[in-house]
Each structure stands twice: as C-alpha cells, then as structure tokens.
Amino acid sequence: MKFQVSIEKQSDGTYIAYNTNVDGLSLIGTGNTVSEAKRDFFNSMNEVAETYDSENDIPECLKVEPEFKFDLASLFEYYSMLNMSAFARFLGINDALMRQYKKGNTYISEAQLQKIENGIHQLGKEFSSLKLV
Incomplete structure (x- = not known):
C-alpha cells in the first residue's frame, strides 16, 4: 500500500x-x-x-x-534547479502561462496537468539513461 x-x-x-x-x-x-x-x-x-x-x-x-x-x-x-521557463518551452507551453499556473492564478486543465507530468517523466527517463564522458 x-x-x-x-x-x-x-x-x-x-x-x-x-x-x-x-x-x-x-x-x-x-x-x-x-x-x-x-x-x-x-x-x-x-x-x-x-x-x-x-x-x-x-x-x-x-x-x-x-x-x-x-x-x-x-x-x-x-x-528549484528546474528553470520553469525553459521547462515550459520544452513542453511547448507558453512560459507566461506556466508562471500563472505556478502562482495558482489561472485554471489548469487535467489535460495540461497530464502534459506537464508526462514531460517530467520523460526528462526523468532521459536523465536516468544519460552517460557522461
């Protein structure tokens, strides 16, 4: 559980x-x-x-x-190491809109929340498979 x-x-x-x-x-x-x-x-x-x-x-x-x-x-x-504006661009979301979401000043749809969560998971997968030389 x-x-x-x-x-x-x-x-x-x-x-x-x-x-x-x-x-x-x-x-x-x-x-x-x-x-x-x-x-x-x-x-x-x-x-x-x-x-x-x-x-x-x-x-x-x-x-x-x-x-x-x-x-x-x-x-x-x-x-806080995530740059919100850069992350918004990565997701294809307007960075000003993302700042409004963060402040809680505007409604965020379930679809938009899912898009953000999927982007976080995608970044996690990319980072977990990353190799440095």
Missing part, C-alpha cells in the same frame, strides 16, 4: 503536506518551504507511530515511504 501525501502551497505562501488515502488517519505537516512541510509530515508520522504499544500494532502506512504528489507551486519550489 502506498501512503499518498499531497503537498500544496497555501494562500499565505506556506506549504502543507497531508495524507490523502488512509481512512481514519489524518497527518499534516506545514512549513515555510516544501522541505520544512515534508520534514514536519515525517515528524507527525513518527509521533503517531510512537503512540502504539508495539511494532506490530503500528499501521503499515506508517512503516512505508510516502508517495508525494505536488501542486505546481510546490514542485517548482522543491525542485
């Missing part, structure tokens, strides 16, 4: 991480950066796990590495 966690930028500029697929267990992490929110989320996981009497009683989801999902603002904050 994957323990799914969404990370999103909040309206006040901070970030929140929260689990999305385990009924009866709600964990939250917050911070001024995505890294802080993730660290706080892991802290919440550990604190909840410590409340159980034995290792066998701890829910399985607290024993596995979470699968993180990002909104665009969180993605580009966490992976």
